[in-house]
Structure formats: C-alpha cells, structure tokens
Amino acid sequence: MAKKENGGILPHIAAPFLVFGICAGILTVALIKPYDKLKVYANLAFMDRVQTDPDNPSGLVIRDNDIITAYSGKTSSEGEVIRPKFGELYAILSSPALDLDVPVYWGSNDELLEHGACQSSGSVVVGEKGRSVISAHVDTFFADLGNLKEGDEVTVSTNYGRFTYKVSRLISFPSTDRQYVAHSDMTSLTLYTCKRDLFGSSEMRIGVICEPVKKAFYTDAKEADK
Amino acid sequence: MKSAVSYLFSLIVSVMLVFTLIGAVGSLTANININEDKFHTLAADNDLSGKTRAQLDKYFSSRYNSTGIPADVYMDAIDEAYLDRVINEYIDSGFNALRTGNDISVNVSNKKLEGSIDQFFVESADSANAKIDDRFEQKLDAAKESAYAVIMEYCDAYKFNSLKKHGVLDKLTPLFNRLDLIVIAFTVASALLMLLLLVINIKSKPVTMFWIGVSSLITGIIAGVPSGFLLATRYFERFTIKQPQVYTAYTSVMKQYTNAFLSAAICGAAAGICFIIVYRTVISKNKTVAPTRV
Known part of the structure; x- marks a missing residue:
C-alpha cells in the first residue's frame, strides 16, 4: 500500500523540479544570442557623443556628415571621389547580413571607433583603385560581421556614389599580419574586427574580403544635394 | 503505462x-x-530636467576657456520648463519613430537663448570695437547651432537619436x-x-x-x-x-x-x-x- 502511494506521490514531487530544470536549461541556451544583441544596442546607445566636439583639447575634429543613402538620379561607372578629412563621417556601410547601418569614418583611432567603423587612412578611398580597409569594434558596429558569408552583398554609400561589393573570402589572421590590410593594386574591400574572446581582447582578427561588383558615381548634383 | x-x-x-x-x-x-505616458511620468518623477540643466551648466562652464562665452549666457535662458518641454518632445518623437519609422524631429528653438547669445556677441563686438560683418554673423550662427546641438544631445535622455541613427529603432518597430x-x-x-x-x-x-x-x-x-x-x-x-x-x-x-x-x-x-x-x-x-x- 505504501509502495503504491509512493509511486503516486514521488512523480508529483519530482514534477516541479523537472519542469524547472528543463525550462531553465532551454532559457539559458535561448537567451545567449538576445543577450549579446542587447549588449550591442546598449553599447551603441550609451556612447558619449558630446565628449568629442570640434573644440576638444585632443585636437580630433569629428564631422558627422549626412550621407546620401537614397539617391535616385543618374549614375556613372566612372567618376571622382571626394577625399574625406581625418575624423570625417564619409560613408555608410550596409549589408542584409549586418544588423546595422554602420557609419564609416575616415581615419582610425580609439575615439573614432566609439562613433562607428573606421577606414584606415593608409588604404584607398572607396571608389578608387586599390584596397580599402574598414574595421570596427566587435562589441558594437561589427558585432554581426561574422554573419557575412561568401556571396553576400555589401554596399558602401558615400556622398559621391554608391559602391556594391560581394564577399569573396572569409579571413582570420593575427593582428600582426598585414597581408589583408596592406596596400594592394587590386581593388577590394577588407572588413575586419577582433575575434570574440571570453578572456579579454583577442590577438586574432576575423573579417571578409569583398570584390567590387558595381560602381555608381552620382552625376546628378541636384539629387545628390537633397 | x-x-x-x-x-x-x-x-x-x-x-x-x-x-x-x-x-x-x-x-x-x-x-x-x-x-x-510612463516615460513622461518617470522623467518628471526623477527630475530629468534638473539633472540635464546641471549637466548643461557644467558643460558650458567647461567650454568657457575655449569659446570665451560665459555659461550664464546660455544658462540664464535655459530653464527647467524649457528642458522639460524638449525632453518630453524627444520622448514623443522617439515613440513616434518607434511606431512609424519616421525620423526623430524635435523643436528646440528658444528665442530667449538666441537673444542672450545675440546680446553677448554684440556687446563683445562693441567692447572690442569689432566690425559686425559676415564673419561675425557666421560665428554667431555657429554659436547658436552649437548650443542647440548640445541641448539636443543632453535632452535626449533615452538616446532615441542614437538608437534611430544606428537602425535599432527600425528593428524594434515591427x-x-x-x-x-x-x-x-x-x-x-x-x-x-x-x-x-x-x-x-x-x-x-x-x-x-x-x-x-x-x-x-x-x-x-x-x-x-x-x-x-x-x-x-x-x-x-x-x-x-x-x-x-x-x-x-x-x-x-x-x-x-x-x-x-x-x-x-x-x-x-x-x-x-x-x-x-x-x-x-x-x-x-x-x-x-x-x-x-x-
């Protein structure tokens, strides 16, 4: 009789623990990605933009230009680039695989990396022949860089044109290796960021090499001015 | 079984x-x-306008050495009622952007502030016997624009602008x-x-x-x-x-x-x-x- 009663009560006692264990396990696994995403959004929201202003004693002048992202005028495959100044927002990088529209500043330092992605001033301006190199922090603007796959489209919009690239290679390299960021005569776009590391900053970099697919220089000045 | x-x-x-x-x-x-409504209530309960005003005062005071414009020129014209209005407009515009995907647009105009900056520039020019020419006007406009930009930055306590600019609000809209x-x-x-x-x-x-x-x-x-x-x-x-x-x-x-x-x-x-x-x-x-x- 006692045995029979135990057979009925024990499963009832075990039930809340089983339900709790299963739910807690599923939730822990399911919340890892949203937590990372929320952290990126929080990092972006809390950036202190007033800290860097034209009169900042550090001497860095950050210019947040408005970039044309919806141009409907005529375009040409050949045209003139507008060379940006150090600290100038000169492009918006976007891709369906990236979660955000990433502002791209010309030049690279810690302060600019707080504002967006940075293009090395040693690389060529997007639209010119040669290699353009853009990097950003993995915990903010390039949090989703690892989502890019071969064949994905990447677009760089500037105030002089819109340039479309296709991801041709995924890369991983030590921070001391310059092969993907050094000058090259071949036109390409290198996007890279730090590899995520649980134990602090990583010495490895991950990224993509993109090949140009389409150049569209803006020729309609009125449309570009809008 | x-x-x-x-x-x-x-x-x-x-x-x-x-x-x-x-x-x-x-x-x-x-x-x-x-x-x-909840955000408006929280902003009022937590005295966001008072905190924002204190920060603006600190900011404009720290800028005195580089701009030569005393903080009072700005702060005498920036009261808590004005900041309350701008903060609440940011909240309304932020939620509107969240619902509709529209841009965030806030009216920060403050005639008293513009008058105060005008007066300071004219008095400074007078005391220095400087000409009121195009360059003067440009500097005056730049000072007003800069003041408004800082006010907008500080009054956007919920950072709707940053969230919108980086596409976060658009992602949250659906x-x-x-x-x-x-x-x-x-x-x-x-x-x-x-x-x-x-x-x-x-x-x-x-x-x-x-x-x-x-x-x-x-x-x-x-x-x-x-x-x-x-x-x-x-x-x-x-x-x-x-x-x-x-x-x-x-x-x-x-x-x-x-x-x-x-x-x-x-x-x-x-x-x-x-x-x-x-x-x-x-x-x-x-x-x-x-x-x-x-």
Whole structure:
C-alpha cells in the first residue's frame, strides 16, 4: 500500500523540479544570442557623443556628415571621389547580413571607433583603385560581421556614389599580419574586427574580403544635394 | 503505462505552458510600462530636467576657456520648463519613430537663448570695437547651432537619436507595433495549453490543476528570481553611464519594468501554490481521484 502511494506521490514531487530544470536549461541556451544583441544596442546607445566636439583639447575634429543613402538620379561607372578629412563621417556601410547601418569614418583611432567603423587612412578611398580597409569594434558596429558569408552583398554609400561589393573570402589572421590590410593594386574591400574572446581582447582578427561588383558615381548634383 | 504516458505528456505541455506564461507576463508588462505616458511620468518623477540643466551648466562652464562665452549666457535662458518641454518632445518623437519609422524631429528653438547669445556677441563686438560683418554673423550662427546641438544631445535622455541613427529603432518597430497581438497570442496559447492539459488528464480532472499550478509556480520562480536578484543587488546602479540624466532615465525605466515583472512573477508563483494546495485538498477529500502514477 505504501509502495503504491509512493509511486503516486514521488512523480508529483519530482514534477516541479523537472519542469524547472528543463525550462531553465532551454532559457539559458535561448537567451545567449538576445543577450549579446542587447549588449550591442546598449553599447551603441550609451556612447558619449558630446565628449568629442570640434573644440576638444585632443585636437580630433569629428564631422558627422549626412550621407546620401537614397539617391535616385543618374549614375556613372566612372567618376571622382571626394577625399574625406581625418575624423570625417564619409560613408555608410550596409549589408542584409549586418544588423546595422554602420557609419564609416575616415581615419582610425580609439575615439573614432566609439562613433562607428573606421577606414584606415593608409588604404584607398572607396571608389578608387586599390584596397580599402574598414574595421570596427566587435562589441558594437561589427558585432554581426561574422554573419557575412561568401556571396553576400555589401554596399558602401558615400556622398559621391554608391559602391556594391560581394564577399569573396572569409579571413582570420593575427593582428600582426598585414597581408589583408596592406596596400594592394587590386581593388577590394577588407572588413575586419577582433575575434570574440571570453578572456579579454583577442590577438586574432576575423573579417571578409569583398570584390567590387558595381560602381555608381552620382552625376546628378541636384539629387545628390537633397 | 497509460499513467506514465499522460505524466510525460503533461510534463511536456507544462514546460510549454511555462514559456507561454513567461511570454504573456513579459509582453503584458512591456505593453503597460513602455509607452510615452510612463516615460513622461518617470522623467518628471526623477527630475530629468534638473539633472540635464546641471549637466548643461557644467558643460558650458567647461567650454568657457575655449569659446570665451560665459555659461550664464546660455544658462540664464535655459530653464527647467524649457528642458522639460524638449525632453518630453524627444520622448514623443522617439515613440513616434518607434511606431512609424519616421525620423526623430524635435523643436528646440528658444528665442530667449538666441537673444542672450545675440546680446553677448554684440556687446563683445562693441567692447572690442569689432566690425559686425559676415564673419561675425557666421560665428554667431555657429554659436547658436552649437548650443542647440548640445541641448539636443543632453535632452535626449533615452538616446532615441542614437538608437534611430544606428537602425535599432527600425528593428524594434515591427515588434513594438505587434505588442498587443503578442500579448493576445501568448494568452491564447496559454489557455489552449491549459485545455490540452485537461484533455490529457481527462480521466482525473483535478490533476490538471496540479500541472497548471506547477507551471505557474515555475513561471513565477524563473521570472521572479532574476528580477529579485537585479533589484536586491541594485544591479542597475552599477551601470557606468557618464551623463546623470541618461543614467537616471535608463535605470528608472529598467527598475520600473523589473518591479512590474517581479510583481507579476510573485502573483504567478502564488497562484501556482494555490492551485497545488487546492489539488491536494481535492484529492485528499475525494479518494476516488488518484494522483498520476508512473
């Protein structure tokens, strides 16, 4: 009789623990990605933009230009680039695989990396022949860089044109290796960021090499001015 | 054997019920607490305009050495009523952007401020016998633009501009616009799962109460323990947000949401315990109802 009663009560006692264990396990696994995403959004929201202003004693002048992202005028495959100044927002990088529209500043330092992605001033301006190199922090603007796959489209919009690239290679390299960021005569776009590391900053970099697919220089000045 | 099968199915459905209940509680709490009215109330209760004014004073004072414009020129024209208006406009415009995807647009114009800057520039020019020419006008306009840019930056306590600029608001728009639907979906799903539990335990109906009670209790624990931990350890106070008004804005919203979520979780857990107690009472009174056996 006692045995029979135990057979009925024990499963009832075990039930809340089983339900709790299963739910807690599923939730822990399911919340890892949203937590990372929320952290990126929080990092972006809390950036202190007033800290860097034209009169900042550090001497860095950050210019947040408005970039044309919806141009409907005529375009040409050949045209003139507008060379940006150090600290100038000169492009918006976007891709369906990236979660955000990433502002791209010309030049690279810690302060600019707080504002967006940075293009090395040693690389060529997007639209010119040669290699353009853009990097950003993995915990903010390039949090989703690892989502890019071969064949994905990447677009760089500037105030002089819109340039479309296709991801041709995924890369991983030590921070001391310059092969993907050094000058090259071949036109390409290198996007890279730090590899995520649980134990602090990583010495490895991950990224993509993109090949140009389409150049569209803006020729309609009125449309570009809008 | 039949009992084992019904136990297993009840367990699976209960796990699903926990998630739908968490979804219902979370989305309902968000629906009630994340809107313009609540944000306006929080901004007023936490004196965001006062904190913003203090920060603006600090900023303009620190800029005196580089601009030569005393902080009083700005601060005499920037009162808390004006800052309240701008902060509230940011909240309204931010939520409008969240709903419609429109750009954030806020009217920060302040005639008194412009007059104060005009007066300072004219007096400075007079005392230095400087000409009032195009260059003077350009500098004057730049000073006004710069003042407005700083005011806009400081009054956007919830950082709607940053979130919009980086596409975060646009990503949240579909979710935010469907919040009512999400609440209904989770509630209906929870009701259906409860019905399913009743069907599974149709031969001993009171057992359904036990499983619903277990699900409610676990929902309460899973939702309540992390919320309680966040509040008990004052987790939000560890945030290192540089601007006090932004810090206050964010932490007050988080605290309000966590408090509401914790209250709902405690209610859920209490309801769960009640269900289990009622179930035990029913089966002990009615011996014909046997507990599920494996």
